[in-house]
Amino acid sequence: MTTFPMRYLLYLGYCLLVLAAAFFLAEGVVRLLGNRPYTNLALRFASVEPGGRLYQRHPTLGFAHFPGRYTLTLPTGFKFQVTHGDDGLRITRPQGSPAAADFKQIWIFGCSFTYGLCLNDPDTYPWLLQERFPDFEVVNFGVGGYGTIQSLIQLREALAAGRKPPAVLIIAYANLHDLRNCGFRSWRKGLIPHLELGETFFPHAGLDQEGNLQYAYVKWDYAPLPLMDRFAFLHRLETAYNRWEDRSRHGRLVSQAIFREINRICRDHNIVPVVADLTWDRKTGEMLEYCRSLGMFAVDISLDFTHPDNNFLPHDGHPNARANREYARRLGDFLEERVLPQVVGARGEIK
Template sequence: MRTVLYLLAALLIGLVALGLVEITLSALVPAWRPTRPERSLWRYDPLLGWSHHPGIHTSIHAPHGRFEVRINQQGLREDDVPLAKNSRRRLLLLGDSFAWGYGVDVRERFSELLERRFPLLEVVNAGACGYGTDQELQYLRERGAVFEPDLVLVLFSPNDLENNLACAQYGWPKPCFVLTDEALVPLNLPVPETSTAAALVRRLMSSTILLGRLAGFLDLGALMFHDHEPEEHRRFLESLTLPRSLDLQWRLLRELERTSRGMGATFLLVTTPLDQGIQRYFATRATDAGLRYLPLAPPLCRSLAGDAFEGLDDLQVVQRCYSQHLLETTSLPNDPHWNATGHALVAAILGDWLVGEDIFKDTP
């Protein structure tokens, strides 16, 4: 009995000590605090890996400040969307945290600003933090069609290049694809559910400094979910080259376009600032395929520079913009996500582009 009491006392002392270390680190090294509190809104989803808990209304306390989040009954950061369409043209927006509006209130997002500029446009923002193009394709195929969109806009971000090569991320299993004889083959569907113990570790990893840092050092996420990676995917990655990786990205986008066309919607591809080589790859492929494509980097940089870059081509504009760190004025502190200024600029650029593409010419 005495031994048991000693063990319980030692355990209690150890927990108190760990708690004090956690509090001390949080006070002395705030940069080490968990930085993605929005993941507490996620739940297991057999189609997508994770999705939002419906009906949540909360405040997210992020490193740069606080912002409000309300999730509707459809799992979107939106008001409830009636399935029956009205006279407005409906645009379904797919993307990750840039589309979702990480770091800003809903009224500041570019999707809401577009609606204010174009009263005959209804934007259904289906963006979700952490999603790759593979998850967006699954969403469009299985859930997006119920909205009967006239337009489908995919916002592609640089981290999608990594997301689309993973069958598990952020401690969550997810769907993934491989290319076999130029065909897209889906894997990890339905997405396997994690054990209660793994879910607890995942929660601690995302909410505590100590375990979060230890998880990063030991790559616990990869160790925990190694068994959720199909053998076909491992073999695909072992033989993967950069051109083959880009081919996979493009095939996912083309399948999104084909699916959009199948439901009678116009497909629009927009990329946040990318590596210039990858942007040229997308631009060439989009031109060859006749897709509407807007890379945001050149117009964003021109908007920020005013007349300073007049007479330069897009490549020169982006190079100077990056070297002068102009895009930092559109981002959150120490975070690439757009601030309210960034969303306003993106909304203005997208709006002008939509007008130039005659998107509204058939609107009653």
């Protein structure tokens, strides 16, 4: 007669067998649906010449550009050239043609869309805005991979370093900046393997108990779940968690706190703030409305990136030269009609 302990072991073995069968059934289903195990994409987005690298570690921003002129080649063979000034910022006019020192400035902050990834210098929308408004000096603070927290830090550091406050400050926003500001897992998964920076500390933004902005510098890395590189089902579970985290309300509240701080700095320095939406969706629209409630200008200049006329596919999905011309037209029209009338001439004072 089977003893109770033996029956217990049989039941346990049966349950484990059922769980294993369910796991491998789920594994087969997710693979049929196109999911694959995790692959460490520690591959360069592009080869960089000269030097092999575009980024260097930065003590407060996490990473920043090397100064200089570089040619980048994508795995498909597509090439483009970028030029960074001595401050590491992408140029907005031909080198050797500086603006007059007393010209008022327009500072533009953002990510790879503002930087102009995959574009030659003259095709970026900050360059095109510089051509449209020659009596202003347009400064492109955009860096691929940045969130709004880095824009805030860049603004603080530029003013602390003694740079004259701009007449107009533009924050180019997309809702993916919410997850970057908080260091969510999906962003670390996609970005960190490509930077090749070694041990790096990034600004990680959050809220205190009163809902005020705070941020700290933490060592950033990405650790895949065990066996995620072998089983598509485990990778799918991790992806589902990442999406849940991305959709959480916390990231949006942190971004709102960042915009409040940017708006405060603009008031203190008599700067006209503008928030421009580059990638329209409901959450981004809600953020624009929030910024308007703070008294900031806000404008939707977004485009449909599923349309082949607006991206670099099959090479890359970033906005192409045509899209940047449209960005420059829409943003330039808004500045001309709504914002720059508050500035009396390129050498005048803000009303």
